[in-house]
Amino acid sequence: MDRRVLFATLILFAGGAAGVGVATFAFVGLDDPTPDATVIWESDSADGDDGSGAATATVDGDTLVLQATLDDGERAVRAVEPGSGVVWTTPVTVGSAETNGTADGDTGPIDISALTTGSLGGDPVVALTTEPGTLVVLDAADGSERFAVDLGDTSGVAPAIGDPTDGTGDEPAAVVAAVTEAGSVIAVDAAGETVFETSVAGSVDRRPLVVNGDPDPDGRSDPVAGGIAVTTAGTDPGTVTLLDPAGDARWSVTPSVTATSWTAAATRRGPVLALGGTNGNLETLEAADGTARYEVGLQDLPVAVGGVDAGRVHVGGVGDVWAVDLLDGEVVWKQQYGGQTRVNAPGVGDVTGDGTPNVVTVNRGGDVLAMNRNGDGALRGGVPNVVYAGPLFADVSGDGVEEVIVVDEAGVVRVLDV
Template sequence: MDRRVLLAALVLFAGGATGVGVAVFAFVGVDGATAEAAVVWESDAVSGDDGTETASVTVDGSTLLVQPAVVNDTRSVRAVAPGAGTRWTTTVAAQTPPETSGTSRSSGLGVTTGRLDGDPVVATTTEDGQLVVLDAADGRERFSVELGGSSGVTPAIGDPTGDGTNVVAAATTDGRVVVVDADGSRRFEATVDGSVERRPLVVGPNPDPDGRETGIAGGIAVSTARGERGVVTLFDATGTPLWERTPAVTPVSWTAASTRRGPVIALGGANGNLEAVEVADGSTRYEVGLQDRPVAVGGLDAGRVLVGGVGSVWAVDLLDGEVVWKQQYGGETRVNAPGVGDVANDGTPEVVAVNRQGALLGLNRNGEPVLRGGLDGTDGTPVVYAGPLVADTDGDGTDEVVVVDETGRARVLSS
């Protein structure tokens, strides 16, 4: 029997035995008709980012890579144009704490990109509890807001009401939540019990799902460390708490998504389970076991959430938790949160995964390999903690893959 068919059969049997949806496929034969992706450009390394805090933004049709940086012992943000180099660098804090100054490790204070009043912006927080929003075109400060608490976490930008108006949601590690409008004016302030562990989520509404008369509102979700598994709290767009609950899993990653039955928050658990929480009331829509080690939720594609784990990538149906397919690669190496983009130049989105060793794998919607590559041979084998960024970095209409390693060095890979 062909080893690909044999392995698929074994995984199907294992999935049925553990309660995972039966539409599971695993392929390890990535040596078929796949395109090769090679490094076509790389940036300088930068202190202050281990790769996990880099974001991309489009300015006047061109892609910029934006990341936190430490420059002359000051906390900064820099924007790099692939193929060209540094576009701008802006100081956002006068002094960097000793544990991050002069190192390449991330301070945990990342950047978020988005649009406010139609303009591309970059948002970050500082060690002394400020939210700073910059113009993405030139790095000039648009506004700054005192958060009134200890060190901030990475903020979020999004539209919680569905009216086309984005807000910036920020939080401090000691539980203060501040949401501001496009001009920096406060929309609401709130507090939550426990330490905030990760960036807030701006959850969009689901108007009239499944033809019902009443839609499901969105809001701002905050995850805190409290109790055995932590607590998730959802506020509406005015700051009113809608619900608070302890999830079934201890979350190590999360994202928000819309489905035909209303929006959900997908939690990647420390125990290897994926949980989908209903935005409507905080109840669990489903919990599905993927493996017995932590998993990272990534991009969304056609009603599915992509998940990375140790040696594997999954596509899970957001509606019912069915595992649509599973792909294995890289042996026992952890796969970072997958991304989505048209990297095969076929007009359809592909799933893009990168593991800790920098090995790249692109998959079509059936989970079949269509692209492979990696960072081998470029200054050894760098460690990669971050999921890939997928963007059209050269303006040719096709997405490239951006991989940022532990030194903050960004590399663009293209086929």
């Protein structure tokens, strides 16, 4: 038997023994009809950006990629329109010269968080926090500063933007929620005015999450309220706390896993928090009361929780990608590619144009794989550099189909298409 076929057979046998389906897309040497995607456009590099904190925003129907960068040696945010180039660059200033360095007195460029995009008052915005302790919100259209808020302590943790209410109101109540390392949680409205300020017990170094409420989960007419979730996960499990829109704690629990990544997701039985643990387990907590819905072992460690679609959460590991049912923790499928290279958090986008979202992954080696709902390969490609983040999406060609966007370790934005 050809040793490549033997290798594939052994892996398939191992996957079956573990009780999960294993797709065979990326075994080197196997015949594969999956279409190849190539780079159709790339930007200049962004000094000071390793690609891990980039985000997208839609402005007047066009997608912009927002990146943290350096401009004349100072920290800045730039907006790149894929297919065109840089449309604006805005320095990140935090007020006085004393606070224009890091918290320990260094006068070099300030450290900032990953970028978060969303909508405030109907306008697309990009938000970040600085290590000295300022929340900065910019208009995504032109980079102008919308407001800056003193957090009162060091931060550098990505903020969250969204509506933490139960979803029954006539108007959205979007807020920006930021945290400090000391455990303060500050939520501000579209004008930068404080909605609430509170604290949790412990250091916070993971981004908060806005949890959307569900007014009618599973048709039971017993609403599950939304809120803002904060975790103190560090070297041990820490706690997960859900705050209501006024900043009061709905519940606080100690999860089974120490979360390295997490996301909020809607299910027909109400919203959940999905936590990817350092031990390779995926745990979901009920937004209603913090109880565990399930915990499932995914073998690799740690695991990166990514995009959600059709009642499934998609998770990256070491050469592995999983689709896990959010209701019961069943591993719907498992895909293997890229050997022992770590897979970044998967994303979800319709990159094949058939109206069905694809699960798209990028590993640290720059290999790109899109999968259909069954976990079969739908598109593959790659970029030449190391990549630390999951994929982004935009219809760059204007054909109504999303292209895959990858930002590499040098801050180069590349667009891939078939």
